[in-house]
Amino acid sequence: MSAALDARVGKPWKKPPFIASSALRWTMIIGSVIYLVLAIGSFDVNWARVYRGLDRGWQFFVAFTHPDFVSRAGEIKVGMIESVVMALASTVVGIAVSIPIGLGAARNISVLPIYLVCRAIVAISRALNEIVVAILLVAIFGFGPLAGFLTLSFATIGFLSKLLAEEIEDMDKVQAEAVRATGATWLQRYVFGILPQVIPRLIGLSIYRLDINFRESAVLGIVGAGGIGATLNTSFDRYEFDTAAAILLLIIGTVMVLEYLSGIIRARVQ
Amino acid sequence: MAISTNDGVKVWQRRDRNGQLKLWAMWLVGTAVFMWSWQQISSVTTWAFFWDAPRIAADIGGRAVPPRWSYMDQLWEPLWDTLNIATLGTVMALMMAVPVAFLAARNTTPSAMFIRPIALLIIVSSRSINSLIWALLLVKIIGPGIFAGLIAIAIRSIGFCAKLLYEAIEEIDEAQVEAITATGASRWQVMAYGIVPQVLPAFAGISVFRWDINLRESTVLGLVGAGGIGLQLQGSLNTLAWPQVSLILIIILLAVIVSEWVSAKVRGAII
Amino acid sequence: MLRLEKLTKVYKTGDKALSDVNLEVPKGQVLALIGPSGAGKSTMIRCINRLVEPTSGTVTLDGVEISKLGAGGLRRERRRMGMIFQEYALVERLSVMENVLSGRLGYVGFWRSFLRKFPQSDVDEAFRLLDRVGLVEMADKRADELSGGQRQRVGICRALIQDPSVLLVDEPTASLDPKTSRQIMRLIVELCEERDLAAIVNIHDVALAQMFVSRVVGLEKGTVVFDGAPEELTEDVLTRIYGQEDWSETIQKVEDDDEEDAAK
Numbered sequence: 001m002s003a004a005l006d007a008r009v010g011k012p013w014k015k016p017p018f019i020a021s022s023a024l025r026w027t028m029i030i031g032s033v034i035y036l037v038l039a040i041g042s043f044d045v046n047w048a049r050v051y052r053g054l055d056r057g058w059q060f061f062v063a064f065t066h067p068d069f070v071s072r073a074g075e076i077k078v079g080m081i082e083s084v085v086m087a088l089a090s091t092v093v094g095i096a097v098s099i100p101i102g103l104g105a106a107r108n109i110s111v112l113p114i115y116l117v118c119r120a121i122v123a124i125s126r127a128l129n130e131i132v133v134a135i136l137l138v139a140i141f142g143f144g145p146l147a148g149f150l151t152l153s154f155a156t157i158g159f160l161s162k163l164l165a166e167e168i169e170d171m172d173k174v175q176a177e178a179v180r181a182t183g184a185t186w187l188q189r190y191v192f193g194i195l196p197q198v199i200p201r202l203i204g205l206s207i208y209r210l211d212i213n214f215r216e217s218a219v220l221g222i223v224g225a226g227g228i229g230a231t232l233n234t235s236f237d238r239y240e241f242d243t244a245a246a247i248l249l250l251i252i253g254t255v256m257v258l259e260y261l262s263g264i265i266r267a268r269v270q
Numbered sequence: 271m272a273i274s275t276n277d278g279v280k281v282w283q284r285r286d287r288n289g290q291l292k293l294w295a296m297w298l299v300g301t302a303v304f305m306w307s308w309q310q311i312s313s314v315t316t317w318a319f320f321w322d323a324p325r326i327a328a329d330i331g332g333r334a335v336p337p338r339w340s341y342m343d344q345l346w347e348p349l350w351d352t353l354n355i356a357t358l359g360t361v362m363a364l365m366m367a368v369p370v371a372f373l374a375a376r377n378t379t380p381s382a383m384f385i386r387p388i389a390l391l392i393i394v395s396s397r398s399i400n401s402l403i404w405a406l407l408l409v410k411i412i413g414p415g416i417f418a419g420l421i422a423i424a425i426r427s428i429g430f431c432a433k434l435l436y437e438a439i440e441e442i443d444e445a446q447v448e449a450i451t452a453t454g455a456s457r458w459q460v461m462a463y464g465i466v467p468q469v470l471p472a473f474a475g476i477s478v479f480r481w482d483i484n485l486r487e488s489t490v491l492g493l494v495g496a497g498g499i500g501l502q503l504q505g506s507l508n509t510l511a512w513p514q515v516s517l518i519l520i521i522i523l524l525a526v527i528v529s530e531w532v533s534a535k536v537r538g539a540i541i
Numbered sequence: 542m543l544r545l546e547k548l549t550k551v552y553k554t555g556d557k558a559l560s561d562v563n564l565e566v567p568k569g570q571v572l573a574l575i576g577p578s579g580a581g582k583s584t585m586i587r588c589i590n591r592l593v594e595p596t597s598g599t600v601t602l603d604g605v606e607i608s609k610l611g612a613g614g615l616r617r618e619r620r621r622m623g624m625i626f627q628e629y630a631l632v633e634r635l636s637v638m639e640n641v642l643s644g645r646l647g648y649v650g651f652w653r654s655f656l657r658k659f660p661q662s663d664v665d666e667a668f669r670l671l672d673r674v675g676l677v678e679m680a681d682k683r684a685d686e687l688s689g690g691q692r693q694r695v696g697i698c699r700a701l702i703q704d705p706s707v708l709l710v711d712e713p714t715a716s717l718d719p720k721t722s723r724q725i726m727r728l729i730v731e732l733c734e735e736r737d738l739a740a741i742v743n744i745h746d747v748a749l750a751q752m753f754v755s756r757v758v759g760l761e762k763g764t765v766v767f768d769g770a771p772e773e774l775t776e777d778v779l780t781r782i783y784g785q786e787d788w789s790e791t792i793q794k795v796e797d798d799d800e801e802d803a804a805k
Contacts, residue, residue, distance in 0.1 A: 002672055002677065004672070004677045004678050005668055005669065005672040005677050008668045008677065008680070009665045009668050009669065010661070010665060012661065012664070013638060013659075013664040013667075013668075013680075014657070015636065015638075015639065015657045016636060016681045035357075036358075039353075039354040039357065039358055040358070042350065042351070042354060043354070043358075043416060043417060043420070044415070044416075045415070045417045046413060046415070046417075049412065049413040050412045050413070050417065053411045053412035053413060054411075054412075056410070056411045057411040057412070060407070060411060081310065082310070082314075084307075085306075085307040085310040085311060086307075086311065088303060088304065088307045089304060089307040089308055089311060092300075092304045092307075127523055127526045127527065128523070129486050129487070129489060129490050129522070129526075131402065131490040131493065132489075132490060132503075132519065132522065135493075135503075135507060136330075139326075139330060139507075140323050140326050140327045140330065141319055141320060141323050142316060142319040144314055144315055144316070145310075145311045145314060145315070146311055146312075146315040146320065149311050215398065215400060216400070218399075218400060218403065219400045219402045219403055222402060222403075222406065222493070222494060223493065226314075229403070232403065232406070233406065236406055236407065236410050239410070244407070248399060248403075251398060251399065252394065252395055252398040252399070255394075255397075255398040256394060256398070443630075443633075445626060445627075445628055445630040446630050446631070446632050446633070448592055448626075448630060449624065449626055449630035449631070449632075449696075449699075450632070450643055450646065451592060451619075452590055452592060452619060452622070452624040452709075453619065453620065453624075453643060453644050453645075453646050453647055453699070453703055454616045454617065454618070454619035454620035454646065454647025454648075454703070455616070455643070455646035455647055455654075456616060456646075456651060458651050459646045459651055459654055459655075462651070462654065462655050463632060463635070463639075463643050463646065463654070464632060467632050467633075467634040467635050468632070468633075468634065470634065471634070
């Protein structure tokens with residue numbers, strides 16, 4: 001029997017704790033408990049109102065068994081087309097703008113001033129919630145899909161540029177060097193040395209972003225930026241749950257189709 | 271080096287030979303779709319507003335500066351509510367997402383024929399609908415307030431968390447599960463010893479990731495009456511109180527930056 | 542005593558992995574199962590503790606017919622069959638001690654195991670086993686911090702703490718270097734002797750098998766084509782199991798190794 005064994009046999013064994021310092025561990029546990037108590041305590045729930053609402057909730061649930069596509073068919077059609085159009089157009093414009101910004105935001109091929117400007121654009125676009133941007137753009141450009149289109153384009157730029165920039169930063173440098181060695185101009189360098197490497201990934205990301213843009217376009221209508229959201233909002237306001245159910249089913253269906261398509265396309269491209 | 275250049279060119283030539291027509295057709299269709307989309311948008315746009323936009327933007331910008339700092343006194347409470355909606359909503363969502371994920375993962379579902387499709391349906395319907403729409407709906411059903419916001423965030427997050435989690439469960443190393451099974455462990459013990467330790471890092475990552483997203487989303491839930499700082503934003507917008515709007519936007523921006531920093535820190539500590 | 546009778550396994554794809562295998566392993570005997578990959582070695586071991594459900598035939602351990610048991614009974618019998626795996630199959634993110642104690646799961650209720658409150662006797666036994674394989678200082682390390690040989694030792698402890706009457710060993714050395722492979726094989730055989738354990742060691746390295754075991758069973762396309770002492774493994778026999786090759790090298794190597802071992 002070794003000394004190390006002697007030291008341990010007969011003594012209780014405990015799993016070594018995740019956080020080694022017991023002071024820190026207890027501070028974190030007690031801190032979380034206090035936070036939870038305070039947070040739950042600050043919730044002022046009107047249970048009577050919630051209880052009354054259950055009935056309405058059930059009505060809404062039942063509405064899914066007989067969704068009403070017909071009564072407001074015209075409005076639904078206009079809203080859906082607007083949503084799809086916004087998603088498509090903003091994705092295209094977003095990609096077009098993302099490519100130069102993405103190239104500029106990649107540290108390994110960009111010069112510092114351009115890098116900083118592009119990174120700032122990316123950071124602002126990512127930090128601002130789509131809804132907040134939409135509100136501001138509606139205030140500036142007026143109600144309608146133009147504001148929604150601009151919002152989604154702006155969001156797409158932040159999303160794609162960042163990923164594109166990261167992709168370029170990760171990519172094989174040798175290939176870009178090789179093109180430089182042939183004495184190519186900087187434009188040729190981008191077109192032949194860098195883009196071919198990132199295009200498959202870019203296509204995959206764009207399809208994914210189209211999917212996101214459609215989902216987002218469904219809510220922008222709530223703040224007046226066009227799309228199916230406005231129709232949905234109206235149907236809720238009128239308590240027309242059958243119509244609302246129909247719209248939600250359409251959204252879910254479209255999202256599923258887009259997700260399926262994007263899965264296929266991404267698998268084929270990569 | 272020259273070879274790799276050659277290689278690059280070769281790849282492109284091959285694709286051009288076979289797919290040239292297809293490629294052009296795709297470009298043509300794509301352009302046509304885009305032009306049509308653009309026409310749709312432009313046909314319902316009042317272009318006079320558009321050309322007027324720089325002036326309006328400058329006007330709003332002028333009025334929004336400087337932000338009304340004293341309004342901050344009234345923002346602490348909604349900010350606290352926003353944080354609670356995001357945090358408790360994430361906790362609630364995780365509690366429901368864990369069982370759903372185990373029912374949806376191919377290797378842990380009790381029945382691939384019946385239960386798995388139901389779990390997947392829950393995931394899809396929760397994911398497809400934005401939390402703002404859930405909030406809109408819940409405000410109509412259970413009345414305005416932070417409770418509706420909390421439930422909206424929770425429902426929206428279930429699908430997201432459950433999807434990422436069930437993918438993590440499907441990727442575990444089955445040999446470890448087999449080894450625990452071979453000791454004569456019960457179904458639940460196999461879960462606790464063979465599966466949970468393997469998905470725990472993914473679970474922690476997903477939680478923090480979703481919390482970060484939820485904090486962003488809960489800042490705007492107030493727009494439809496579901497509590498949080500969005501309520502003040504809506505009120506300020508309605509009264510055209512631009513200095514207040516700009517202050518709120520600054521606060522939201524700060525909250526987002528802080529949450530991103532926290533989540534990056536926590537993820538770094540776990541993984 | 543472990544007995545397999547007419548054990549047959551046909552996979553859903555129609556592949557017949559085992560056909561009519563009959564085998565008896567008496568108490569305390571260490572048996573090497575050799576054969577080319579795809580011969581059904583791994584399937585056979587897994588059919589014994591029903592990680593793979595056999596299509597027909599019976600498995601009997603000390604008079605209990607394992608192939609007939611329900612879920613609860615099967616779990617109880619699995620406790621008596623320790624298993625050691627090719628890639629160690631330790632739960633990487635748990636500590637060494639938790640991995641060893643997981644061998645006791647079949648004896649402990651869910652909540653006790655969930656809260657890691659194992660009986661003191663189990664804890665002591667785990668430390669003794671870790672000491673036996675020279676890893677007691679590693680007890681609180683995470684399993685993925687260990688080297689391959691150390692992990693396999695932990696795997697052995699996990700199997701032995703079950704207090705089994707038979708060990709099922711699936712390619713224990715496949716991912717180890719030659720020296721460690723030998724140490725691990727020696728350790729397994731020694732422990733089996735100490736505890737009078739029967740073992741089926743599924744192994745593709747014929748030389749290594751010959752070095753340590755008293756009985757070799759050759760499996761080819763799901764049927765037993767050889768059953769005898771290691772010395773009886775002639776070129777003809779190996780050709781029957783693995784197909785036409787020059788085997789003199791392999792057999793020569795075994796002899797060399799033995800001498801080398803004796804010299805130590």
